[in-house]
Amino acid sequence: MIFLVIICLIAGLQACRQSITEKSEKLRILTTIAPLYSFTKNIAGDLADVDNLLPSGAGPHECSFSPADIVKVSRSDVLIKNGVDLESWLDKLMISAQTGKKEIVIADTSSGVEIIDNDPHIWLSPVNAVIQVKNIRDCLVKADPGNSETYRENAGLYIKRLKALDREIRDEVRTWKQREFVALHPAFTYFTKDYGLKQAAVIQETPEIEPSPKHIIDVIKTIEAAGIKAIFSESRASHKIVDTIAEDLKLRVYNLDTLETGELSKEWYEEKMRANLAVLKKALN
Ligand SMILES: [Zn+2]
Incomplete structure (x- = not known):
């Protein structure tokens, strides 16, 4: 009986291997x-x-x-x-x-x-x-x-x-009045460096970990000192702390996508980058 099971298993594996190589x-x-x-x-x-x-x-x-x-x-x-x-x-x-x-x-x-x-x-x-x-x-x-x-x-x-x-991002960003913003987690430093914007502060220094009260106070000080009007959250989850800060300081909350997860397609990267550009434009222009 055990012998039979083993034979079936080996035959099954062989068939599986064959179908993989035949298929592609x-x-x-x-x-x-x-x-x-x-x-x-x-x-x-x-x-x-x-x-x-x-x-x-x-x-x-x-x-x-x-x-x-x-x-x-x-x-x-x-x-x-x-x-x-x-x-x-x-x-x-x-x-x-x-x-x-x-x-x-x-x-x-x-x-x-x-x-x-x-x-x-x-x-x-x-x-x-x-x-x-x-x-x-x-x-x-x-x-x-x-x-x-x-x-x-x-x-x-x-x-x-x-x-x-x-080029499209460069031409667009050039015309914006506001250059500084606050983000939820430190994801946009390359983007801001390459396009002359500034991520003045981030709320979660470590992704997925809630910030300390001291850090929140520092963020609020930065927002007030720089006269920041926009705060960026992320669409994947709701972040209470962002809403609280925004409410207290009368900031508008916008959603940016860090493109960490999403649809698997050829065009997806370009589409999402353009969607982020449109959100930034609304917030900073
Ligand atoms: Zn991330």
Whole structure:
């Protein structure tokens, strides 16, 4: 009986393996967060199977992984990560996933980006997105040289679109009267640095952790001293502390998206960046 069960299991595994290879001889790429999915999908097109590790709604700061995630990683050929310690949980996941399997190629998309202390959200500036796209392109060219020409061509076209987005933001921001704002968590330092804005204060110094009363007092002082009129929250959760500060100081609350989680599509990154630009314009212009 046990013998039979074992035979069935082996046969089942074999069938599973066969169906995977028959279904696709394509490169299997796994990205960690939604922006990297957008970037990679634009470069790979239909030449590779692209999947994202974090499910919609789960942010990278509070990530905990399941046995299904280990399977997802172990089935991939290439893993595209943001880097800058955003995926601090990844090492453990890789050790579980790589046992007894060929090596998975890992691309750190932050390579070459000028890192600002305590902010891993490099993708929120299209200037950095271009560098990330180049890193992904180089990784795909290495992993799948047969399709290198198409990867280079697709990356070139996408970089043109990202540069158009960059120009659009620059032209828009130039005309705004207000340059300083308060954000919920320190996510927009790259964006503000590249476009001449200032994140005067952040409410949560550490993502997902409620601030101390002393910190809140400092934030309020900063808001008053700089004459800040807008405070930015995030759409994924309601943050009582933001509403309280806004009510006390008569500020308007706007929602910005940190693009940590969302729809997996080619256009998603550009759409969300333009939506953020529209919110900033309303608040600061
Ligand atoms: Zn974040």
